Amino acid sequence: MKGLADYTGPVLESCDVLIVGSGPGGGTLAWKLAQSGLSVTVVEAGSWVKTFEKDFGKTIASHFWDGGMRAVRGNVTFPTLQARALGGGSVFNSAICMRPTASALARWRADHGLADYTEEALAPHFDAVEAFFDIHPVADEVMGRRNELFRDACNTLGWSVEKVRRNERGCVGSAECILGCRNEAKLSLDRRGIKEFVEAGGRVLTHLQVDQLLIEKGVAKGIVGHVVDGRATPLHHARIHAKVVVVAAGAINTPAILRRSGLRDRSVGDNLRFHPSGYLVGIFDDRVYPWTGATQGYHSTQFLNQGIKLESLWATAPVFAQRFPLGVRQFKRLLKRYDRAAVWDTWVSAEDSVGRVGVIPGTNKLDIQYDVGRGDLRRLQEGNALLAELFAAAGAREVLTGIKGLPEVMDAAEAPRILREAKLLPSDLPCGSNHVMGGAVMGADPTKSVCDGWGAVHGTANLYLCDTSIFPTSPGVNPMLTAMALAHRLGEVLPGRV
Ligand SMILES: Cc1cc2nc3c(=O)[nH]c(=O)nc-3n(C[C@H](O)[C@H](O)[C@H](O)COP(=O)(O)OP(=O)(O)OC[C@H]3O[C@@H](n4cnc5c(N)ncnc54)[C@H](O)[C@@H]3O)c2cc1C
Known part of the structure; x- marks a missing residue:
């Protein structure tokens, strides 16, 4: 160039x-x-x-600030x-626009x-x-089963579901947006x-x-x-x-x-906002081949006015390993059924939660503080329960939430109730957020x-x-x-x- x-x-x-x-x-x-x-x-x-x-691991270490290890601390600690x-x-x-x-x-x-x-x-x-930027809806041909199951589940429950609009031309549905687009399709x-x-x-x-x-x-x-x-x-x-x-x-x-x-x-560093997010893994009897299809093909705005968004997502095996506190045996069991898994996520717009960016004096080091408010904790919990409902409607057998204090593997039909009734602290939820705003x-x-x-x-x-x-x-x-x-x-x- x-x-x-x-x-x-x-x-x-x-x-x-x-x-x-x-x-x-x-x-x-x-x-x-x-x-x-x-x-x-x-x-x-x-x-x-x-x-x-x-x-x-190599991607985030090479191309993200702080080697991909940047984290937020407060009543939760999560990666960003x-x-x-x-x-x-x-x-x-993921190019969602x-x-x-x-x-x-x-x-x-x-x-x-x-x-x-x-x-x-x-x-x-x-x-x-x-x-x-050629922003347009994901093409049917590159959706893949993981996204289609999300769409079908929303339709079964009567929830709105929309094709994601993205800045791309020529996506082949290789499900690796987070690694950078090797197909040179992402604009x-x-x-x-x-x-x-x-x-x-x-x-x-x-x-x-x-x-x-x-x-x-x-x-x-x-x-x-x-x-x-x-x-x-x-x-x-x-x-x-x-x-x-x-x-x-x-x-x-x-x-x-x-x-x-x-x-x-003048408030420099104040009013830092995130969209705290969580994801669930659903395990199906039939093969989903989750590594095929657009990374995020469909989303539901049904609950957006309550501050909750639901999205279809894929995450690679190392991301699972980072986020789920499963024992080695459980993780091996999950990997064996990798081809039958789908990952869907939820995030909340988090009006009740606020943070602050500070700089440790005399250094370039940052101090990023953030507390998840009570309302947003409830919304995150509800978002996870809604995802579990979607998995149950899609015919998943089991769901994995990674939430502290809850069974590591739950029956999909039971999971929504368990998730709603659980008495959780913000730190119980395996949170993360790459949507950062304010400051x-x-x-x-x-x-x-x-x-x-x-x-x-x-x-x-x-x-x-x-x-x-x-x-x-x-x-x-x-x-x-x-x-x-x-x-x-x-x-x-x-x-x-x-
Ligand atoms: C994995 C991931 C998935 C996401 N998916 C979506 C999505 O699908 N849709 C969506 O809307 N959002 C998504 N986001 C969030 C979205 O990417 C950001 O909101 C957006 O990139 C913010 O744009 P920006 O210009 O504010 O900052 P950035 O994109 O962060 O750009 C800031 C740039 O400034 C450079 N910079 C920083 N400090 C310095 C310095 N001191 N000197 C010189 N250069 C500096 C940085 O290296 C960087 O290149 C995602 C983020 C991630 C990480």
Whole structure:
């Protein structure tokens, strides 16, 4: 790709707009600015990944922050994955694209003063992004049995079920989205967006990790950081000057960069949100061949207004091993019936739960705190029970929940009742979340928010934020598409502000 270089020497350059991070937020903004006539540079701490491993452990160790070991602590401890690669999370995610719910936007308007966040006003940005990234429903031919069973179970129970819409072209249903798409079908930002940006003359510097922003007298002037190798070892000091700096480093790293840059007031790091999730394994009598078919082909929005989403999912054997506290014998028994298993997940929009990103003083180390609220614990429990109902309706014989204190293997017909009646603590649930939002939230009131509705940081000139960190709360759906549409929206006005 012309102009795209893995830097190994010191960097010192100037540009009109410097974008920190190349994920759905930063990458979409870069694409939108490609034809603006501005000189735009994107810096990205990770590599441009061109070959993907089939090994989950190696993938997360190589291409995720903290070697894939990033965790949240509070009344639960759970893993959270953030990609460290050109294209950010879009390279390894399931590519599910959904517009925010009307009720989430209504809350953003009412509670955060974001008056122009209406479905109508945002629609042109969603339309543009959906067209450019070829977002469309999963094709029937690549669904596979695991997804079809989910659909059939929803139909049996009379619950809504929709084909997932994704940014891809030519998916062959190899069920390995989380490892990166070896078939080059996923239209992640490295393949779509950044490519067009570079072709139009934009610059991308990978392996450049920003440590902090240069801010002089309340005006952002650039960044300082390090050129790093593929294992994130700092090699050289780097300094880049820009007229406008846009931080798009993701919902955990963006507030961390702001805090390291001395912006510690104005709620920086507060209001961190996740979609805590759990999954169940169902074991069927007949073969499901779960390794075939789209990673996530169908989902149900039946319970979305209660803050609960249900999805079909696949996870590889090492992911099972990490998440289920089964004994070796039980795990071997499960692996023997691997071909008869299906994995479906649930996540909650978690309005009752909130966290905070802190930076341990004098270090680059993060302290990520998060407590699951009581309402969300109930919702997670109910989400698991609903999944068990789905498995029973699909004809599964057994389900495995991995929940502490409950039988490791349950009869599918019995499981919904057991799950609903269980007296659980948040730490009993094998939780995780890769949907991270907030930490540098937008709002009209500078005393309660970090930036305005365009991402312009209150009180610091020429500094913008453009990723899921600005979401005041969950958009009620999977977060990527909202980040892309808001980046497109910012890209429309930014040239007039440089
Ligand atoms: C396994 C997985 C599956 C998911 N599935 C879905 C899904 O199907 N649908 C959906 O909507 N969402 C999904 N998500 C979440 C989605 O990927 C994220 O919400 C989305 O990527 C967020 O975009 P972003 O631009 O805010 O941040 P990111 O994608 O995190 O991008 C930030 C970028 O900034 C870079 N960066 C960070 N710090 C620095 C620094 N100091 N210097 C330089 N660069 C830096 C990072 O390396 C990264 O490339 C999934 C996430 C994961 C991990």
